[in-house]
Amino acid sequence: MLLDIAEVSQRSGLAPSALRFYERKGLITPDGRNGLRRAYQAETLSRLTLITCARDAGFTLAEIAAFLRAGPSDTVLRERMAAKEREVSERVDQLTRLRDSLRHAAVCEHDPLVECPEFKQAIRRAR
Amino acid sequence: MLLDIAEVSQRSGLAPSALRFYERKGLITPDGRNGLRRAYQAETLSRLTLITCARDAGFTLAEIAAFLRAGPSDTVLRERMAAKEREVSERVDQLTRLRDSLRHAAVCEHDPLVECPEFKQAIRRAR
DNA sequence: CCTTGACTTGAACCGCGCTTCAAGTCGCAG
DNA sequence: CTGCGACTTGAAGCGCGGTTCAAGTCAAGG
Numbered sequence: 001m002l003l004d005i006a007e008v009s010q011r012s013g014l015a016p017s018a019l020r021f022y023e024r025k026g027l028i029t030p031d032g033r034n035g036l037r038r039a040y041q042a043e044t045l046s047r048l049t050l051i052t053c054a055r056d057a058g059f060t061l062a063e064i065a066a067f068l069r070a071g072p073s074d075t076v077l078r079e080r081m082a083a084k085e086r087e088v089s090e091r092v093d094q095l096t097r098l099r100d101s102l103r104h105a106a107v108c109e110h111d112p113l114v115e116c117p118e119f120k121q122a123i124r125r126a127r
Numbered sequence: 128m129l130l131d132i133a134e135v136s137q138r139s140g141l142a143p144s145a146l147r148f149y150e151r152k153g154l155i156t157p158d159g160r161n162g163l164r165r166a167y168q169a170e171t172l173s174r175l176t177l178i179t180c181a182r183d184a185g186f187t188l189a190e191i192a193a194f195l196r197a198g199p200s201d202t203v204l205r206e207r208m209a210a211k212e213r214e215v216s217e218r219v220d221q222l223t224r225l226r227d228s229l230r231h232a233a234v235c236e237h238d239p240l241v242e243c244p245e246f247k248q249a250i251r252r253a254r
Numbered sequence: 255c256c257t258t259g260a261c262t263t264g265a266a267c268c269g270c271g272c273t274t275c276a277a278g279t280c281g282c283a284g
Numbered sequence: 285c286t287g288c289g290a291c292t293t294g295a296a297g298c299g300c301g302g303t304t305c306a307a308g309t310c311a312a313g314g
């Protein structure tokens with residue numbers, strides 16, 4: 001039971017052009033063809049979920065492709081995951097501090113906001 | 128006491144080309160010129176700190192320019208800050224979930240990792 | 255005066271992640 | 285057989301955030 005590109009597009013929320021683009025980048029492969037038309041395995045959908053998730057996480061498509069190509073027992077893969085985990089952690093901390101600055105900014109009374117000492121300090125912390 | 132572009136570049140960590148680029152985008156303005164050379168107020172440095180911080184936070188340069196142009200008592204500004212705060216919060220949550228997935232991935236024993244049920248589930252949660 | 259070297263400009267180029275377009279090829283309905 | 289419409293391709297284009305380049309200008313020092 002293979003899916004055509006329109007169906008994969010609809011279910012994954014990715015444009016057909018994006019799917020072809022991902023194929024060029026080595027992220028996905030159609031299982032076969034009906035004439036010229038790509039036919040995808042259902043499994044491709046979960047692969048795409050993984051891809052969009054990783055992409056949203058700030059992985060580049062090239063990084064994701066490398067992950068997906070990585071063989072089993074790949075210690076390099078694990079190491080890269082761990083490295084990315086550290087990166088993401090740092091980003092979370094940074095964004096959390098920034099969120100706090102914004103939260104304060106939205107309610108503070110200083111006028112120009114840029115002069116608010118709390119805001120200024122928050123910005124410095126958020127760096 | 129005005130600073131020239133090399134000094135601002137060095138202290139801000141931004142390339143001169145980036146400073147000129149920001150000028151074209153309306154983010155900064157030199158206070159004057161020495162001949163052709165830009166002369167910046169010291170204040171520009173804190174403005175740049177604010178800019179890089181906001182940029183790191185995921186604001187586009189266009190958004191930042193709009194913020195900086197916003198007048199005092201600007202309720203629109205506050206509203207945009209609040210909106211961005213919500214955006215950033217969401218992103219923090221999402222990245223936090225992702226970080227947890229990666230954290231697990233780095234230590235889990237499944238081989239291909241993609242088959243790990245915990246990982247799969249974490250991905251679904253992270254969406 | 256002439257060189258040196260840091261600046262100036264506008265325009266071109268880059269990588270990323272796609273989208274859009276023109277031109278061509280299918281399968282199916284009538 | 286003849287459309288029609290949904291797919292195919294490669295190439296070009298786009299928005300973002302810059303960098304790089306060639307050509308020009310200027311101030312200071314020898």
